[in-house]
Amino acid sequence: MLGGKIGVCVSKPAAAAAAREEVVVKRLSPPPQSPAAAAAAAATKGHSGLSSSKSGHSGLLTSKSGQLVSDSKRMKGLFKSKPRTPVDVVRQTRDLLIYADRSSSSLSDSKRDEKMAELGKSIRDLKSILYGNSESEPVAEACAQLTQEFFRENTLRLLIICLPKLNLEARKDATQVVANLQRQQVNSRLIASDYLEKNTDLLDILIVGYENTEMALHYGVMLRECIRHQSVARYVLESPHVKKFFDYIQLPNFDISADAAATFKELLTRHKSTVAEFLSKNYDWFFAEFNSKLLESTNYITRRQAVKLLGDILLDRSNAVVMTRYVSSRDNLRILMNLLRESSKTIQTEAFHVFKLFAANQNKPPDIVSILIANKSKLLRLFADFKTDKEDEQFEADKAQVVKEIAALEPRE
Structure with a gap:
């Protein structure tokens, strides 16, 4: 019977389908957001670097990577070593010479070789400062700083004593360094002369060095340069060592005998007043030796x-x-x-x-x-x-x- 209230008649299958559709819609629809959350979402959406797309995610990593590289360069710049000053080079050389002087056989060969190689490089750096290089001339101020520091704490003594422990190239460099330092002035003074006057035993080492075949030529060059100072020449002439030159000049090794003769000539010709005084005081024995051992030599x-x-x-x-x-x-x-x-x-x-x-x-x-x-x-x-x-x-x-x-x-x- 069709009388009474009119309603919508829905079959059971249709009702079930409608219910399932409503559930799906709820799942797909975003949940309601609070005003604060909505604002945050809008801000996030507007930021291009935080795109939720795959390409946007890649851009985020690229940006961060670039920033890390830039920061790394800045950090390296902060910790980059400053160029060494002449004083730094002298101090490092002195420390390494002290090591070389005190080192013993108990140390490993590799450790010692490493230190000696470092010492050779430092001596080469000293030479470069004093003589300049292919790219630049020596700087007077740098030379003065180096010279003052070199004679401040016995670096010359250490270098002379340790010379036999150096390899051939380092010896050559050291010889040139010592030779150059005899001419360097600090405040218009040859401070090498002042130092040697107080350390005359070093001159004894250089003179007797002619008796060491390996060291003779290096010590000979150093000695001749030191004789540039009148006080040094006077000391050598007045020392008992001067008589040894008559024998050194006759050594069988031609190079060493010639070097000794060159030093002997420097001693007897450079400083006129000192030589005249020496020859007047020592005439008899000097010319007796000169005649018999040199002029009448075979x-x-x-x-x-x-x-x-x-x-x-x-x-x-x-x-x-x-x-x-x-x-x-x-x-x-x-x-x-x-x-x-x-x-x-x-x-x-x-x-x-x-x-x-x-x-x-x-x-x-x-x-x-x-x-x-x-x-x-x-x-x-x-x-x-x-x-x-x-x-x-x-x-x-x-x-x-x-x-x-x-x-x-x-x-x-």
Whole structure:
């Protein structure tokens, strides 16, 4: 019957389907948000870097990665080591020299090799500061700083003592460093000279170094540079060690003997007043050694070097008193006349420059006159054919004067 209220008639299957659809819609629809949450969501949606898309997520990682790289560079800049100052280099060298001096066999070879390699590099850095390099010239202020620090706490002593422990290249660099430091001024003073005056035992080490075949040439260069200081030259001349040079010059090793001869010449020619004083005080023993061990040596090179050095000494005006005494000795004249008869033209020429002093002496002692007269004809024949390899007007003038003096000699009543 269709009477009464009219309703919507829904079958049971239709009702069940409607219920399922409502559940699905609820699941798909976002839950209601509070006002604060809605605002936060809107802000998040508006930020391009926080996109929920796959590409937006990748952009976030890229941004963070770039920031990390930038921060890393800044951190490296903060901790980057500053270039070492000359003072830093000297102090590191000193520390490594102390290590080298004290190190023992108990240390591992690898550890020691590492330290010695580091020491070699530091010495090379010192040399670069003092001499400059292919890219830059030495800076005066840097050299002054280095020099002042070097002599402040015995770095020179350590370097000289440890020199035998260094390898060949480091020794060469160290030798050049020590040589250069002798010329460096700090506040217009050669502070190396002041230091060596207070540490003369170091000069003893350098002199005796000629007895060490491996170290002789390095110590020889250092010693010659130190002799640039007059106080150092005076110490060496007055020390017992000076007599050793007569033996060093005759060492069988040619390089070492030549180096010792170069140092000996520096000692006897650089500082005029000091040399004149030394020769006056030590005339007897000095020239006795000089004549017997050098001028009369069986070694040709030794004789040649010695007669050249003798001429340099006697012809120097500061040694006038010593020269007058030397040319008044008949023994000295006999030695020079024998050198005039040498087959070597070089030795003959150098001997002539000394012999002419005997002939030109206006106050010849009687025994000198007697020897010259006895050998008058031989000497005149010798000088008639005596020529140098190259034309030398001064030599010819001197020879003419000598011939004139000898020809005029007559026996005295």
